Amino acid sequence: MYVAVKGGEKAIDAAHAWLAEERRGPEDVAELSVDQIKEQLKLAVNRVMAEGSLYDPDLAALAIKQARGDMIEAIFLIRAYRTTLPRFGGSEPVDTDAMACDRRVSATFKDAPGGQVLGPTFDYTHRLLDFKLAADGETPKAAERAEEPAPKPHIMSFLDREDLIQPEPEGADTPPDLTREPLELPAARALRLQSLTRGDEGFVLGMAYSTQRGYARNHAFVAELRIGTCAVEMDIPELGFAIEIGEVELTECETVNQFQGSKTQPPQFTRGYGLVFGMSERKAISMALVDRALRWKELGEDNVGAPAQDEEFVLYHADNVQATGFLEHIKLPHYVDFQSELELIRKLRREAMDRVPNQEAAE
Amino acid sequence: MTDYNFAYLDEQTKRMIRRAILKGLAVPGYQVPFASREMPMPYGWGTGGVQVSAAVMTARDVFKVIDQGADDTTNAVSIRRFFERTAGVATTEATSAASVIQTRHRIPEEPLSEDQILVYQVPIPEPLRFLEPSEVETRKMHSLEDYGLMHVKLYEDISAHGAIATAYAYPVKVEGRYVMDPSPIPKFDNPKMEMSAIQLFGAGREQRIYALPPYTQVVSLDFDDYPFEASKADHACGLCGATESYLDELIVDDAGNRMFMCSDTDYCEGRRRAGHVGAQGVPLEQEGAA
Numbered sequence: 001m002y003v004a005v006k007g008g009e010k011a012i013d014a015a016h017a018w019l020a021e022e023r024r025g026p027e028d029v030a031e032l033s034v035d036q037i038k039e040q041l042k043l044a045v046n047r048v049m050a051e052g053s054l055y056d057p058d059l060a061a062l063a064i065k066q067a068r069g070d071m072i073e074a075i076f077l078i079r080a081y082r083t084t085l086p087r088f089g090g091s092e093p094v095d096t097d098a099m100a101c102d103r104r105v106s107a108t109f110k111d112a113p114g115g116q117v118l119g120p121t122f123d124y125t126h127r128l129l130d131f132k133l134a135a136d137g138e139t140p141k142a143a144e145r146a147e148e149p150a151p152k153p154h155i156m157s158f159l160d161r162e163d164l165i166q167p168e169p170e171g172a173d174t175p176p177d178l179t180r181e182p183l184e185l186p187a188a189r190a191l192r193l194q195s196l197t198r199g200d201e202g203f204v205l206g207m208a209y210s211t212q213r214g215y216a217r218n219h220a221f222v223a224e225l226r227i228g229t230c231a232v233e234m235d236i237p238e239l240g241f242a243i244e245i246g247e248v249e250l251t252e253c254e255t256v257n258q259f260q261g262s263k264t265q266p267p268q269f270t271r272g273y274g275l276v277f278g279m280s281e282r283k284a285i286s287m288a289l290v291d292r293a294l295r296w297k298e299l300g301e302d303n304v305g306a307p308a309q310d311e312e313f314v315l316y317h318a319d320n321v322q323a324t325g326f327l328e329h330i331k332l333p334h335y336v337d338f339q340s341e342l343e344l345i346r347k348l349r350r351e352a353m354d355r356v357p358n359q360e361a362a363e
Numbered sequence: 364m365t366d367y368n369f370a371y372l373d374e375q376t377k378r379m380i381r382r383a384i385l386k387g388l389a390v391p392g393y394q395v396p397f398a399s400r401e402m403p404m405p406y407g408w409g410t411g412g413v414q415v416s417a418a419v420m421t422a423r424d425v426f427k428v429i430d431q432g433a434d435d436t437t438n439a440v441s442i443r444r445f446f447e448r449t450a451g452v453a454t455t456e457a458t459s460a461a462s463v464i465q466t467r468h469r470i471p472e473e474p475l476s477e478d479q480i481l482v483y484q485v486p487i488p489e490p491l492r493f494l495e496p497s498e499v500e501t502r503k504m505h506s507l508e509d510y511g512l513m514h515v516k517l518y519e520d521i522s523a524h525g526a527i528a529t530a531y532a533y534p535v536k537v538e539g540r541y542v543m544d545p546s547p548i549p550k551f552d553n554p555k556m557e558m559s560a561i562q563l564f565g566a567g568r569e570q571r572i573y574a575l576p577p578y579t580q581v582v583s584l585d586f587d588d589y590p591f592e593a594s595k596a597d598h599a600c601g602l603c604g605a606t607e608s609y610l611d612e613l614i615v616d617d618a619g620n621r622m623f624m625c626s627d628t629d630y631c632e633g634r635r636r637a638g639h640v641g642a643q644g645v646p647l648e649q650e651g652a653a
Contacts (some may be wrong), residue, residue: 010508083401341531
């Protein structure tokens with residue numbers, strides 16, 4: 001005698017209650033506040049904002065708390081919230097030339113107008129565990145210096161003046177919005193960049209790394225990497241002019257890449273571009289390399305069959321919310337399909353077995 | 364949930380999805396690109412089906428969700444609750460009482476009627492995807508009606524295995540034009556797709572919607588000498604004794620003994636209520652005592 005199993009509803013409720021308890025952890029440890037996450041796990045917050053495509057440090061911190069530190073889960077929470085928000089319109093293009101830079105480095109010029117600023121970087125730290133932090137995280141105040149008022153023009157613009165770098169044609173006025181229209185291929189560069197900036201950091205990094213190792217190598221130099229805040233302006237139709245509605249922290253990376261030229265055209269360097277919310281320079285550099293690799297067609301290069309050149313491959317697989325959802329769905333019940341496969345394989349085996357003895361008998 | 368619109372999606376998004384659905388109904392079997400939204404459940408969990416259900420749902424609808432044919436599978440429970448919460452619609456487990464049925468991997472055993480909509484959750488809408496990975500290429504193949512690759516695949520199955528080795532998501536041709544993925548339903552369900560109800564297919568992650576209007580011709584691909592065969596386990600349901608329904612196989616003890624029971628739980632319960640008892644079952648009224 002068999003009684004049909006039921007109880008999905010009860011199991012779900014119990015699992016959610018357990019999850020909430022696990023998230024909180026032991027009660028003798030103080031609860032983590034959203035402010036603490038926002039201020040002390042800022043790079044995690046930045047990643048969630050970048051890949052969640054929503055610039056809101058408070059919500060990103062809340063998502064990280066709710067997701068128990070699982071970054072992709074936190075990004076997913078933000079995306080699912082963002083998608084319910086109305087879209088009022090588009091801002092004016094942010095003027096990264098006028099960025100208030102916390103960091104600005106160039107790998108191509110030792111010095112440039114506006115100077116180089118290392119900023120709060122891990123670059124030259126020794127990766128030794130700081131056991132002092134385990135006991136006490138208080139640090140002395142870092143020395144401060146007044147910001148130099150000098151403008152910080154893009155370093156690429158100096159190459160531009162000499163015609164050494166390939167000019168960038170003006171794009172369409174309003175780029176398509178990946179989150180409001182289905183991705184259709186071939187994708188224009190604006191759409192590719194949109195996809196890359198919200199793509200999974202690990203995936204974009206891996207793709208970029210593959211170009212460095214020879215799969216569509218594009219010899220990138222970081223002409224400039226700048227991190228800082230930019231004003232966001234929006235044109236208000238009722239006012240008839242643009243007003244500042246806030247500011248965002250951005251990481252921008254411009255790469256100068258191998259030159260192209262022909263018998264009729266003198267050689268010029270080419271560009272790759274990365275722009276990411278927050279302080280996310282690994283992502284911004286990766287993005288610039290992959291952007292450059294994806295431009296093979298417009299720059300008249302050969303398709304060498306490298307993954308990073310294949311826009312369909314890159315754009316369709318860069319989104320970690322899509323990827324993780326589809327990947328993890330295979331743990332959902334599939335017993336109907338598996339059952340049909342079971343029957344098929346039994347049938348095929350039965351037929352094959354029937355054939356084998358016959359053959360033996362014949363021999 | 365007062366912060367959210369009826370059935371979660373905002374009206375602009377619903378309008379966009381309805382347009383895609385109408386286009387899909389006008390060109391049966393054609394995959395219509397649509398701007399799929401992030402939903403509060405993961406891609407692969409039925410986001411396409413949920414968006415389609417949300418777009419067609421009205422406050423008067425009665426909603427049913429099945430996964431693997433069953434109403435009480437965890438994900439079916441989760442989706443049903445989602446619409447109870449965001450739309451406040453009545454829900455049911457009875458196939459005949461539902462006006463919108465969202466399904467994953469099955470078509471209910473009970474024939475559907477003209478006033479019902481069946482919404483499928485679709486993981487990979489492109490029937491040619493595993494033969495040709497590029498979307499650009501497969502769209503071209505559909506527009507040129509170039510389905511030779513699919514026939515070669517089916518032929519190769521026969522030469523390797525003596526039969527077409529596809530048991531679920533078995534490709535169909537719609538009204539003699541588009542080759543369509545029926546979603547991963549067992550091929551047992553394929554013949555049911557010529558039905559009275561509207562069938563809508565939503566693939567969220569892949570951003571595609573396609574549709575079958577009522578009474579559309581849906582032919583499972585085959586060869587004259589290897590005709591399509593809708594197969595199921597050659598057993599009767601252990602609980603209700605049905606011999607015509609699709610069965611799940613359960614391993615019931617350490618010795619590996621098997622039992623078969625209807626995958627469609629509502630169908631099975633209906634039969635048991637009507638007094639049918641299978642070989643391993645008990646009459647329904649005694650089950651609570653067991």
